[in-house]
Amino acid sequence: MTTVAAPHAGAGSSDRAEPATFTIERSPGAVRLSGTFRTTEAARAWQELHAAVASAGSGELVLDLSDVKRMDGGVIALVVAARAELATQGVTARIVSTPEHLRPLFELYRGMERPAERVRRPSLGGLETVGDAALRWASELRDAVHFFSAVAAAFVRVVRRPRSAHLKELPWLVERAGFDALPIVVLISLLVGFVMGYQSARQLERFGANVYVADLVGISITRELAPLMTAIIVVGRSGAGFAAEIGTMKVSDEIDALRVMGLQPIARLVIPRLVALALVLPVLALVSDVVGIAGGLFVAVVSLDVTAHAYLLETRRALVGWDVWQGLIKSAPFGVTIALIACQQGFAASGGAESVGRRTTTTVVSCLFTLVLLDAAFTFTLRMLGK
Amino acid sequence: MSAAARELGEGRERLLEVRGLTIGWGSKVLQTDLTFSVDRGEVFAILGRSGAGKSTLLRFLVGLEEPTAGHVEIAGHGPVDLTAGLPPFGVMFQAGALFGSMTVGENVGLALDEWTDLPPVATAAIARTKLALVGLEGAFDKLPSELSGGMIKRAAIARALALDPELVFLDEPSAGLDPITAREIDGLIRALNEGLGLTCVVVTHELESVFAVADRCIVLGDHGGGIVAEGDPRELRESTDPRVREFFNRRPRS
Known part of the structure; x- marks a missing residue:
C-alpha cells in the first residue's frame, strides 16, 4: 500500500486506485479511526462514525486519528460535522493525533478550532407560514x-x-x-x-x-x-x-x-x-x-x-x-x-x-x-x- | 449654472455630486451617508471588496434605484429621472447587457435610432465608427452570442458612447477577462478619457486597473463602513489606515 506523504493528500491528489480500507473502533471515552478514508466511501464512514459516537453520553470524547493514512476532504468535513453534532448534545469531542500531512486540511475545514455553535433557522409555525405566504402574495x-x-x-x-x-x-x-x-x-x-x-x-x-x-x-x-x-x-x-x-x-x-x-x-x-x-x-x-x-x-x-x-x-x-x-x-x-x-x-x-x-x-x-x-x-x- | 456644475478652482468643474446617499433595498441597507463628487474630465474609480455595494451604488448613481435618503445630481440637472428623456450619461453593465436579439451594430445604433431623426444609413455609419473606436470594426453584423467576453465589454462601451455622453459609468469593465484583454480595456478607457475628454466612473476591484486608469478613487468599507478613503490611488497605497492598506496590499487583516 502506498504511503501518502503529500500535504494535500486528503484532497485526492494522488493514487486514485488506492482502496478505501478503514476501521472505526469505539473504546471507553475514545473513537479510533484508522486506514484510508475516501469520499466515495463516505456513506459507510458516516454510518460507522455515527454508530461509534452514538453512545458517547456526556462529558468528553477523544477522536483519535493517529492511524489514519489518508482522509479525503469530504470525510474530514463529516468528522468535523460529527464533532459539532456532539457539541450540541453536550459532548466535547477533541480531535487528537492528527497526522502531520492531514493537519493543513483539518485547518482548512476548521477541524482544529472549537466547534462553532450551530445557528438553526427558526422554523415557521403554521400561523407564521400562512402569514408569510399572505405577505408575499400581497x-x-x-x-x-x-x-x-x-x-x-x-x-x-x-x-x-x-x-x-x-x-x-x-x-x-x-x-x-x-x-x-x-x-x-x-x-x-x-x-x-x-x-x-x-x-x-x-x-x-x-x-x-x-x-x-x-x-x-x-x-x-x-x-x-x-x-x-x-x-x-x-x-x-x-x-x-x-x-x-x-x-x-x-x-x-x-x-x-x-x-x-x-x-x-x-x-x-x-x-x-x-x-x-x-x-x-x-x-x-x-x-x-x-x-x-x-x-x-x-x-x-x-x-x-x-x-x-x-x-x-x-x-x-x-x-x-x-x-x-x-x-x-x-x-x-x-x-x-x-x-x-x-x-x-x-x-x-x-x-x-x-x-x-x-x-x-x-x-x-x-x-x-x-x-x-x-x-x-x-x-x-x-x-x-x-x- | 447650479451648484453641482459650478467651476471649482484650477479650472475643475463638478459633474457628479453625491450627498448623504443611502444605498440598499428595503430593510437591507448596504451603505449610508455616502458623499463624494466627480469632476469633469477625470477617471473616477469606486473600489471595495465584493459585497461592499459598488455595483449597487452605481445603480443609484444612474437612477435605476431611487434613494431613500440622500441626493445624486449629474451636471446640475437635479435628481436623475430616467423617464424624463435622454439621460446625460452612458452605462456599461458588468455582463455587457447587449440585446441578444439584435446585432452588435443594432445594439450600438439603438439609442441613435430612438433619439435622433437620422436615416438608417447614417445611424449605421455612426455605429460603425463607435465600434471602430473600441477596436471592433468587424463585429457590426455579429450577434452578441458570437462575441468573446472582452468583445462584449468593448461593444457595451461602444453602445454607452453612442450618443456622445460627457459621462460614462463602467461596471467592472475588466473583470473576468484575461490579463492582456483587461489591460487593453484599461488602455481604451484611458484613451477615451484623454482623447474625447470623457469623464468615467469605473466600478472595479481590480487594483491593476485602478492604478492604470483612475485619477481619483473612493474605497467603500465592508459591512456598511462608508467611504474609508478618497483620493489618488497611488497615494492611497501608502495610507496608514489598516482598512485601506488591507485593500491596496491585497491582504486580509489577520
Missing part, C-alpha cells in the same frame, strides 16, 4: 397592480401620441404569435370538431336527429371552444415565450440597459406584445371556427349519412352572426390578458434562470385560470345582453 399583488397601472399609463401615452408607440416589432410578433401558430390551431380545432361530432353522433342517431350535429358543433365551437382553445394554445406558445424572453432580458440587465438609454421598457416591450395578441387571437379564433365546423362535417358525412350540403345548410340555419361575434369579441380581451400576465411575470423575474423558469410556469397557470374566469364572465354578460 407584495406580488402590489407589484402586479403597479405594473398594470404603468402599462395603462403607457397605453394612454401611445393613444395620445401614436408616434411614441414602438410598433416596429409588431409585424414580427404577429407572425410569430399568429401565423406560426396556425398549424397547431388548425390541427387541434379539426380534431375537436371531429371529436365533438363523433361523441354526439350516436346520441343524435338514436332520435333520428342526425343533421342536428351541425347545430351542436357549430354553436359550441363558435361561442366557446374556438376562442378558448386558441387562447390556450397562445398561452402555451406565446405567453410562455413572452415571459421567458422578458424574464431573461430582466435578469441579464437588458431591461435596465433600455432604461438608462432613456427608453421605456413598457412602451417598447409590453405594448407591441399586447397589441399583437389582441389582433392575432380573433383571427385565430375565426380560423378555428371554420376548421372546427369542417371537423364536424367530416364526421357527419362519414358516419351519420348526412350530406355535406345538408350539414352546411343546417349550420347556416343554426348559426347567427352573433354566435360568431361572441367568440371573436372574447378573443381580443383574452389576447390582452395573456400578454399582460406574461409580460408582468417576465418583468417580475429576478436573480437567474430558476426565477425565469418559475415565472414562465406561473404565467401559464395564471393565464389558464384567468381565461376560464374571464370566459365565464363573458358568457354570463353576453347572455344577459339577451342574445
Whole structure:
C-alpha cells in the first residue's frame, strides 16, 4: 500500500486506485479511526462514525486519528460535522493525533478550532407560514397592480401620441404569435370538431336527429371552444415565450440597459406584445371556427349519412352572426390578458434562470385560470345582453 | 449654472455630486451617508471588496434605484429621472447587457435610432465608427452570442458612447477577462478619457486597473463602513489606515 506523504493528500491528489480500507473502533471515552478514508466511501464512514459516537453520553470524547493514512476532504468535513453534532448534545469531542500531512486540511475545514455553535433557522409555525405566504402574495399583488397601472399609463401615452408607440416589432410578433401558430390551431380545432361530432353522433342517431350535429358543433365551437382553445394554445406558445424572453432580458440587465438609454421598457416591450395578441387571437379564433365546423362535417358525412350540403345548410340555419361575434369579441380581451400576465411575470423575474423558469410556469397557470374566469364572465354578460 | 456644475478652482468643474446617499433595498441597507463628487474630465474609480455595494451604488448613481435618503445630481440637472428623456450619461453593465436579439451594430445604433431623426444609413455609419473606436470594426453584423467576453465589454462601451455622453459609468469593465484583454480595456478607457475628454466612473476591484486608469478613487468599507478613503490611488497605497492598506496590499487583516 502506498504511503501518502503529500500535504494535500486528503484532497485526492494522488493514487486514485488506492482502496478505501478503514476501521472505526469505539473504546471507553475514545473513537479510533484508522486506514484510508475516501469520499466515495463516505456513506459507510458516516454510518460507522455515527454508530461509534452514538453512545458517547456526556462529558468528553477523544477522536483519535493517529492511524489514519489518508482522509479525503469530504470525510474530514463529516468528522468535523460529527464533532459539532456532539457539541450540541453536550459532548466535547477533541480531535487528537492528527497526522502531520492531514493537519493543513483539518485547518482548512476548521477541524482544529472549537466547534462553532450551530445557528438553526427558526422554523415557521403554521400561523407564521400562512402569514408569510399572505405577505408575499400581497407584495406580488402590489407589484402586479403597479405594473398594470404603468402599462395603462403607457397605453394612454401611445393613444395620445401614436408616434411614441414602438410598433416596429409588431409585424414580427404577429407572425410569430399568429401565423406560426396556425398549424397547431388548425390541427387541434379539426380534431375537436371531429371529436365533438363523433361523441354526439350516436346520441343524435338514436332520435333520428342526425343533421342536428351541425347545430351542436357549430354553436359550441363558435361561442366557446374556438376562442378558448386558441387562447390556450397562445398561452402555451406565446405567453410562455413572452415571459421567458422578458424574464431573461430582466435578469441579464437588458431591461435596465433600455432604461438608462432613456427608453421605456413598457412602451417598447409590453405594448407591441399586447397589441399583437389582441389582433392575432380573433383571427385565430375565426380560423378555428371554420376548421372546427369542417371537423364536424367530416364526421357527419362519414358516419351519420348526412350530406355535406345538408350539414352546411343546417349550420347556416343554426348559426347567427352573433354566435360568431361572441367568440371573436372574447378573443381580443383574452389576447390582452395573456400578454399582460406574461409580460408582468417576465418583468417580475429576478436573480437567474430558476426565477425565469418559475415565472414562465406561473404565467401559464395564471393565464389558464384567468381565461376560464374571464370566459365565464363573458358568457354570463353576453347572455344577459339577451342574445 | 447650479451648484453641482459650478467651476471649482484650477479650472475643475463638478459633474457628479453625491450627498448623504443611502444605498440598499428595503430593510437591507448596504451603505449610508455616502458623499463624494466627480469632476469633469477625470477617471473616477469606486473600489471595495465584493459585497461592499459598488455595483449597487452605481445603480443609484444612474437612477435605476431611487434613494431613500440622500441626493445624486449629474451636471446640475437635479435628481436623475430616467423617464424624463435622454439621460446625460452612458452605462456599461458588468455582463455587457447587449440585446441578444439584435446585432452588435443594432445594439450600438439603438439609442441613435430612438433619439435622433437620422436615416438608417447614417445611424449605421455612426455605429460603425463607435465600434471602430473600441477596436471592433468587424463585429457590426455579429450577434452578441458570437462575441468573446472582452468583445462584449468593448461593444457595451461602444453602445454607452453612442450618443456622445460627457459621462460614462463602467461596471467592472475588466473583470473576468484575461490579463492582456483587461489591460487593453484599461488602455481604451484611458484613451477615451484623454482623447474625447470623457469623464468615467469605473466600478472595479481590480487594483491593476485602478492604478492604470483612475485619477481619483473612493474605497467603500465592508459591512456598511462608508467611504474609508478618497483620493489618488497611488497615494492611497501608502495610507496608514489598516482598512485601506488591507485593500491596496491585497491582504486580509489577520
